Amino acid sequence: MAGENGALRQGGGTLDANVARHLLVTMWRIRAFEERLEPLKRSSTVHGLTHLSIGQEAVAAGVCTQLGNDEIVYSNHRAHGHALAKGVDMGRLLAELMGRADGCCRGLGGSMHVVDVAHGFFGATGVVGGNLPFAVGAAFASRLRGDSAVVVVFFGDGAAQAGIFAESVNLASLWQVPVVFVCENNGFAEFTPRSAHTRVERVSDLAAPFHVTAATVDGNDVVEVHRAFGEVLASASAGKGPFLLECLTHRRSGHYVGDPGGYRVASDDESWRDKDPIGRLVRRGATEGWFGEDAARAIEAAARDEVEAAVAFASASPFPDLTLPADLTYAR
Amino acid sequence: MAHVIPYIAAIQEAIREEMERDERVLYFGQNMATSPDDPFLKQFGPARVRVTPISETAEIGMATGAAMAGFRPVVELYMAEFLLVAADQVVNEGSRFHFMSKGAVTVPMVLVAGYGFTYGWAGQHTGSIYGMFMGVPGLRVAMPSTPADAKGLMTTAIRDDNPVLFFHHYLLALTEGEVPDGEYAVPFGVADVKRSGSDVTVVATGNTVHSALAAAETLAERGVSAEVIDPRTIAPLDVDTILGSVARTGHLVVVDQATRHASAAAVIAAEVAQKGFSSLQAPISLVTALDSSIAYAEPVESFVLPDEHKIVAAVGETLGLAPLPG
Incomplete structure (x- = not known):
């Protein structure tokens, strides 16, 4: 990371056309899924508290598409994008959100607690910051096993003000474990802007005192996220310690579906619409010759078709068995 | 060995x-x-x-x-x-x-x-x-x-x-x-009868098991046979062993060093009240710490905690015995 702590990197990297295409596919799958989710939630087809990440897809795509199934990801309450990008099946994810037996957690976890061990998605936690030390422990386990499997944990800028953040980053640094803390700084901690929480503008500024290398990138530029995370991943895999990557982005929807959003500034939302990560990649793809507009539209259409298939799959799934609480509260 | x-x-x-x-x-x-x-x-x-x-x-x-x-x-x-x-x-x-x-x-x-x-x-x-x-x-x-x-x-x-x-x-x-010596595992959810008895069941945990055993010794000298049960794990809780004992003794005293309203004793009492009510010949008695913080000064510290004497007194009351001297 060249020690550029806190430096906002401008997009400048380039990509293989196949990788670029895969990133667009990933972002469209997340976007189409969550756009469909909103009416499903409003009609109570989706049962519980639901947090959308519309506008933030570049971070999930740029990070998770570079990880294998043996590289663990921990997510937070805004988990759908991370899960889809990490390989969780869309139909099973939607069935989980609808509380159905074919959900990836048989309907016991829901939107905030998605787990899919086969894809290295060890789970999402619903309490802000609660997942951070899990990643330190999993990365310590990598070191004990003697492999170099990197662990990634996503957190929001709101979590950085919690004590658990400092404790976890300190321990990761002290023990030099291969963990990457990926901050999605979307400017809001739940319902209030970052300025109401702290005078520290950049989360990456909080890493240097712990001797953790950190960088801030434009989190709405998927090419840049992909490049920056690729560097960090290589360094962490090589045993060069923990890293923190802050991705500046913007949550285009409320904190949760149904959030009245009175705290949001309309002009900000407008300006961020131009920075939408999908639109930017489509424009960039045409310029770079990665894919034409028709190809981009076909990718969108395929994603929306996949979502409809997921809706059909999940809707056909029964509700879970009432024996599950007695069977699964404890491991036997 | x-x-x-x-x-x-x-x-x-x-x-x-x-x-x-x-x-x-x-x-x-x-x-x-x-x-x-x-x-x-x-x-x-x-x-x-x-x-x-x-x-x-x-x-x-x-x-x-x-x-x-x-x-x-x-x-x-x-x-x-x-x-x-x-x-x-x-x-x-x-x-x-x-x-x-x-x-x-x-x-x-x-x-x-x-x-x-x-x-x-x-x-x-x-x-x-x-x-x-x-x-x-x-x-x-x-x-x-x-x-x-x-x-x-x-x-x-x-x-x-x-x-x-x-x-x-x-x-x-x-x-x-x-x-x-060597490999030794005690299963979870299996209470241990630390002393057998027939007149009253005393359930206790941790250090209070020893207070209960001392109380049982004192009671034995007065002709009262107390059974002392240590659940050993409170989650899972072996309710069956306690119910089986109460079915024989008809009397239950639960001892716990915790404050009364956050004690394991309160949960044990509720389980027996629901599932063993027909066995009970007297109200269940709880001997717990008072709902107070623990004081620094020794006499006040002792005052709020359960001890052997409080257990003996509770057993006497449960069995309807005349107040026993100290």
């Missing part, structure tokens, strides 16, 4: 033996392994035996992550109250994952904490706070009263695939007793 060692050494013996048997067992904690002569550090090395910063939340969360990734960490917390610093990680994170993941994830982790240091440690280091965890789904709660149970329950705790809170009583730390 058996050997005689202190309660606290029996806990250490179980951890050491399990670390020898299973290299996935790790041992973390504050202020441990600080000397190169530390026996655990010498035997198992710094990869498996590690000192942690004063960061209970990260310690327990890190152990949870390591457990999900296939290891079996034992975290030394020293004081039960320090669990409260990390309450989210103890109550609401690792304990939930097996259920929320449809059983795909297990968290085999032991959190070791001492409690009840009622020897001048005053308001913040003397609590008997196990009761608040016995209702947390996914958590196991063990609380041995003897060196043998301490070893056997720790062995089981390390082998269990769930997060286990292992509460040892500080006033028992140096109490010596016979401990079986």
Whole structure:
């Protein structure tokens, strides 16, 4: 990371056309899924508290598409994008959100607690910051096993003000474990802007005192996220310690579906619409010759078709068995 | 064969033996392994035996992550109250994952904490706070009263695939007793009848087991036969053994060092009131700490705690005996 702590990197990297295409596919799958989710939630087809990440897809795509199934990801309450990008099946994810037996957690976890061990998605936690030390422990386990499997944990800028953040980053640094803390700084901690929480503008500024290398990138530029995370991943895999990557982005929807959003500034939302990560990649793809507009539209259409298939799959799934609480509260 | 060692050494013996048997067992904690002569550090090395910063939340969360990734960490917390610093990680994170993941994830982790240091440690280091965890789904709660149970329950705790809170009583730390040699596991959810009797059932946990046994001795001299039962784990709780005893004695006194309204005793009483009501010949009696903080001054400290005399008096009242002299 060249020690550029806190430096906002401008997009400048380039990509293989196949990788670029895969990133667009990933972002469209997340976007189409969550756009469909909103009416499903409003009609109570989706049962519980639901947090959308519309506008933030570049971070999930740029990070998770570079990880294998043996590289663990921990997510937070805004988990759908991370899960889809990490390989969780869309139909099973939607069935989980609808509380159905074919959900990836048989309907016991829901939107905030998605787990899919086969894809290295060890789970999402619903309490802000609660997942951070899990990643330190999993990365310590990598070191004990003697492999170099990197662990990634996503957190929001709101979590950085919690004590658990400092404790976890300190321990990761002290023990030099291969963990990457990926901050999605979307400017809001739940319902209030970052300025109401702290005078520290950049989360990456909080890493240097712990001797953790950190960088801030434009989190709405998927090419840049992909490049920056690729560097960090290589360094962490090589045993060069923990890293923190802050991705500046913007949550285009409320904190949760149904959030009245009175705290949001309309002009900000407008300006961020131009920075939408999908639109930017489509424009960039045409310029770079990665894919034409028709190809981009076909990718969108395929994603929306996949979502409809997921809706059909999940809707056909029964509700879970009432024996599950007695069977699964404890491991036997 | 058996050997005689202190309660606290029996806990250490179980951890050491399990670390020898299973290299996935790790041992973390504050202020441990600080000397190169530390026996655990010498035997198992710094990869498996590690000192942690004063960061209970990260310690327990890190152990949870390591457990999900296939290891079996034992975290030394020293004081039960320090669990409260990390309450989210103890109550609401690792304990939930097996259920929320449809059983795909297990968290085999032991959190070791001492409690009840009622020897001048005053308001913040003397609590008997196990009761608040016995209702947390996914958590196991063990609380041995003897060196043998301490070893056997720790062995089981390390082998269990769930997060286990292992509460040892500080006033028992140096109490010596016979401990079986070699591999020894006490199953969870199986109460131990520490003394058989026919007139009254006395259920007690931790240090109060010894108060109850002393009370039973006094009562025997007065012709009252008390049965003393130690549940040994309060989650799972062996209600059946208690109900079976009450069916024979018809009388129940539950002793607990916890404050009355956060005690395991209150839960035990509720179970028996519902499931064993027809056996009861008198109201259930609870002998607990008062709903008060523990005082520093010795006479006030003693005043709020259960003891042998309060147990004898409660048994006398339950059986409708004339008040017994001191």
